[in-house]
Amino acid sequence: MRYGVAVIGMPGSGKTTLTRSMADIFKIIKRPAKSINLDPANETDFDFDVQSMIQTADVQEAFNLGPNASLLYCLEFLNANFTVLSDYIISQPDCFFIFDLPGQVECYAADYNLREIMTKLQHQLDFSLVAVHLSDCAMINSASKYLQLQLSTLSIQTAFNLPFMNVFNKTDMLPHQQQLEDVLQQFEEELIYQPEGELGLELLQVLNNSGCIESSGLCALDSKEVVQLINDVDNRVGYSRGQLGEYKGITPAEVRQIEDYIDRAYQ
């Protein structure tokens, strides 16, 4: 069994920041981990980068395509050449994998390649995966935006055949240090006053009853919050600390130090 987390979400929501924060914490807690960039338009500096296979700029030029169509082309190419990715993963035994995925909704709503790639990871490489879906708190400034965002998240969730964690990132950007729950509650109450009030409320009820859009908050720049997220991810994928042999060859005092570091995230 292999373990990993797929970080998805809208452009600019903090996927790459979270990928890096998790990789940094894995170093501190001595968990062997690899970061995999599956976004052909991302920055570089990953252990495996899809841009070593194909680049959106080249595709745009070669086929005279726009940025979105060339992104979809790259994902199709990656899917067709999945063995390049799988060979890399197989060459890295006993590692936890963090996948940084593209943010454009087209990749999920109107295309099947990312879903197929995730399914291949599960079925061909025996991955236990969870999707962490990020939304940007700063983007939800009205009740109707909130509803829109939750519906779009639901559509992405249904496009993926994976356990799903819906996370509002950048909680440090909430105005006047408000709590996320209060902000979301306020939007839910405000929905009644929207022109499409009844429809909005009914949609919200469907979302709540389905239980699939349970949200939590995060600041991807705060290491304590990222440690807590990692613990939630571990629970969702069924990973127990130490399982990848991260505590082998270190002294009991060093193990204690790591446990203390993790415990401090909850204080």
Ligand SMILES: Nc1nc2c(ncn2[C@@H]2O[C@H](COP(=O)(O)OP(=O)(O)OP(=O)(O)O)[C@@H](O)[C@H]2O)c(=O)[nH]1
């Ligand atoms: N204040 C704050 N800024 C954040 C947080 N997470 C990410 N950012 C910032 O948000 C910006 C976008 O972050 P990225 O990690 O590049 O977002 P992304 O989702 O990878 O973006 P794309 O790959 O372009 O879709 C950067 O300036 C980050 O520093 C957070 O929790 N709080």
Ligand SMILES: [Mg+2]
């Ligand atoms: Mg990114």
